[in-house]
Amino acid sequence: MTKAPHQPVQGNEIPGLIYEINEIFTPSSPVGIADLFAGRTKQITQLISAIAEPGRHAILYGERGVGKTSIAHVIKFWIPSKNRQLLFHRKPCDPSDNFSSIWKKIFRDIHFEIGHGDDLKTYSVDEIYKGDISPYDVVRELKNFKPNDVPVFVIDEFNEVTDAETSILMANTIKALSDEAVNATIIIVGVADNVTQLFEDHASIDRCCEEVPMPRMSTTELGQIIDTRLKQLGMTIDADGRMKIIVLSRGLPMYVHSLGKLSATRAIYQSKKHISEEYVDKSIEEMLSSSQQSLRTKYEKSVYSNQPGNLFREVLLACALTKSDDNGFFVPAAVREPLSKIMGKDIQIAQYQNHLNSFSGDDRGKILFRSGAERQYRFRFKDPAMQPYVLMKGISDGFISNNLNTILSFPQQPDLFSNAK
Ligand SMILES: Nc1ncnc2c1ncn2[C@@H]1O[C@H](COP(=O)(O)OP(=O)(O)OP(=O)(O)O)[C@@H](O)[C@H]1O
Ligand SMILES: [Mg+2]
Missing domain, CATH: 1.10.8.60 (Helicase, Ruva Protein; domain 3)
Incomplete structure (x- = not known):
């Protein structure tokens, strides 16, 4: 007890x-046990629906570290097992991959038997394909599953693939699988703000793909x-x-x-x-x-200055406290309130606009990513993991009080806590 x-x-x-x-x-x-997996009901429902519906597939995307691989791992626990056999395969991609290499990895895990009795031999599907694999080959192989099999193929870290043809061939494959109502589901997973970043030409698969954005928790x-x-x-x-x-x-x-x-x-x-x-x-x-040495080094590089009274640490901390959208972007005007609170006096945009621009330049290690046209710039932390680090560093260095009420009084909090129980 x-x-x-x-x-x-x-x-x-x-x-x-x-x-x-x-x-x-x-x-x-990643989390691999359903009992330890928190929330994400909407995303789970979307993925389960895609798996259940013949000819439907899914694209799961979001910022780095929000839990994409975890949900892909635990999805298997939500598929009813009665009279069904789940066949789950997940393969991460790397920059050296292309369409053929991804499917060779997957085919290596699919086995078939030839012969009888003592002569029965098991082969893996990749042994059949010595050369390149085409979308047609994939459709043909995925048609071989039994009606009560539930084959799910998770192609993770798809953003790592640099070969331009891969996403076109993958889109063609998804479209062909859907047209033929093959009972296999492909789930493409990757770091991206939107589907277009993962699949430049995704129009052809819009109707057969469930788009599943993963916001921060x-x-x-x-x-x-x-x-x-x-x-x-x-x-x-x-x-x-x-x-x-x-x-x-x-x-x-x-x-x-x-x-x-x-x-x-x-x-x-x-x-x-x-x-x-x-x-x-x-x-x-x-x-x-x-903390990872890389985070510390990047932070120090971004705020370094030998000018006394410079505001780099304070401005970066204000950025970490600023209210941002679902993809982590914030506008320069939003930095004003947290920065004024940190400084204990009213601060104007002109006093920190150059800091923001310089954070997105090479000299400061591009700690912020800048997007949009001039005068409409939006910023966000290039590495999302840097944001909590900057905040904790700000507390530790005494720029803001460690008191919970002080942290909660910053502008992002009303939104962050809008669904708090
Ligand atoms: N729903 C969840 N419940 C509990 N912990 C979670 C959940 N989702 C993710 N995590 C935890 O968050 C961290 C990141 O998860 P995961 O690796 O799945 O994210 P990711 O989006 O795939 O990251 P990357 O973009 O680096 O591939 C891990 O420590 C994981 O254990
Ligand atoms: Mg992952």
Whole structure:
């Protein structure tokens, strides 16, 4: 039986609990267990509908690290298994891939048998194809599944493919599979703001493809990540500490996993099953010092200046606090309010417009990506993971108070918390 959270943890329980914490908080890997997968009801429903409907396929896209691979992994748990056999294959792409190499990887996993009795031999489909594979070959092979098979092919990291022909051939394949009502489903997954970025010429497959955008996670969903895991560990957390983890993560689940794991570990080493806000604060410090070297180097390069009184750190922090759209973009005017709060005085756009432009230039490592025409520029963090880092660094460097109320008073928060329970 699990002990109540207020009872001290015995020394001999510590190793087991640490093991469990590391098993269920997974900042470096996708979630593979349905029970530990939080939220995403809308996206799951869209994907399940595409799998169930013959001739329908899906394109799943969103920012880096929002949980695309995780949903692709757990989707199999939602497919009813009665009288059906799910055949699930997921293949990640890399820059050296093209249409043939992607399908060769998949064909390697599909087997067929020839012969009888002792002469029965198993082959993989890729052994048949010595040369290039065409859309026609794919359709022919995918037609061979039994009526009660549910074959699902997830082609992940499709944005990594550089070969221009691949997306045209993939679109042709999807169209042909759909026209012939083949009962296999293709799910294309990739980092993109919209479908066009993944499939330049996607018009031909618009009608047979479910478009599934993956936004950043809502407050409720991020809270679920913490709650289900702590419940499993028999642990609890201060309401403010929990909210701090959620707010600092900026909708990116990886940070909830990292801060949750560090905070829970810290509590267990103190023989506590309750995580106080103080443990969360210490974990933020720990996370900053152990953060990937690449994040630290990029941050320092972007804010470096030998001019005393320069505002690079403050402006970048204001950008991390600024209200952004679903794809992480913000307009320069939106930076004004958080920057004025950080500076404790009213700041005009003209005082920081050049900073924003310079953040998107080579000298400052292009920490921000700039889009749109002059006078209508929009910006966003090139690497979404940088945004929580900048925010935590701002707190740690004393630019904003660590107090939850201060963080919550910044302009993004009313929206971020619009669906909070
Ligand atoms: N629904 C979820 N519930 C709990 N944790 C999640 C969920 N979705 C993602 N995560 C966690 O978030 C992190 C990123 O997930 P994942 O690798 O699936 O994202 P991704 O969008 O595929 O990333 P990339 O763009 O780098 O391929 C991982 O730590 C994963 O465990
Ligand atoms: Mg992924």
